[in-house]
Amino acid sequence: MTQQTFIITGAIFGLLAIIFGAFGAHALKKTLTTDQLKSFETGVKYQMYHAIVLLVLGFHSQFSTSVTYWAFTLGILLFSFSIYGLVLSDSKGKKFKFLGPITPIGGLFFVLGWIFIIINSL
Known part of the structure; x- marks a missing residue:
């Protein structure tokens, strides 16, 4: 994985976090409940945190590997995007319950990404 890949991916996820x-x-403020909005914001926060991590790793390639890249990228896609899907579908009265088990898998990928950073720094 190149430094550019980390930086471009981080920048795209950061851009999308701002838009979302x-x-x-x-x-969505007018259509979501307080709890739904809070969940949506959690997805945005975690997406932005890990977008920033991808950028930092892109600028400090001695700590980055393709495994770390994929852990954080899949974490964002599975964690944050499943939350967006759950919240938006719930607000329309047709909650996509199949997304519920995907969210913690995304969280596990985040944890793995952090573990890989620790391993790469030793």
């Missing part, structure tokens, strides 16, 4: 955050704060 603004969408949640403005367009």
Whole structure:
């Protein structure tokens, strides 16, 4: 995995986090319950945190590997995007329950990404 891949992926996920955050704060604020909005915001926060980590790893390649890249990328896709899907489908009255078990798998990928950073730094 190249430094550019880490940086571009991190930047795309960061950009999307800003867009989704603004969408949640403005367009969805009127249609979501307080709990739904809080869940949506959790997805945005975790996406942004890990987008920043991908950027940092791109600039400090001695700590980055393709395994770390995929752990954080899959973590964002499975954790944050499943939350978005759960919240938006629930707000329409047709909750996609199959997404519920996907969220913790994404969280596990986040944990693995952090473990890989620790291993790479030893």
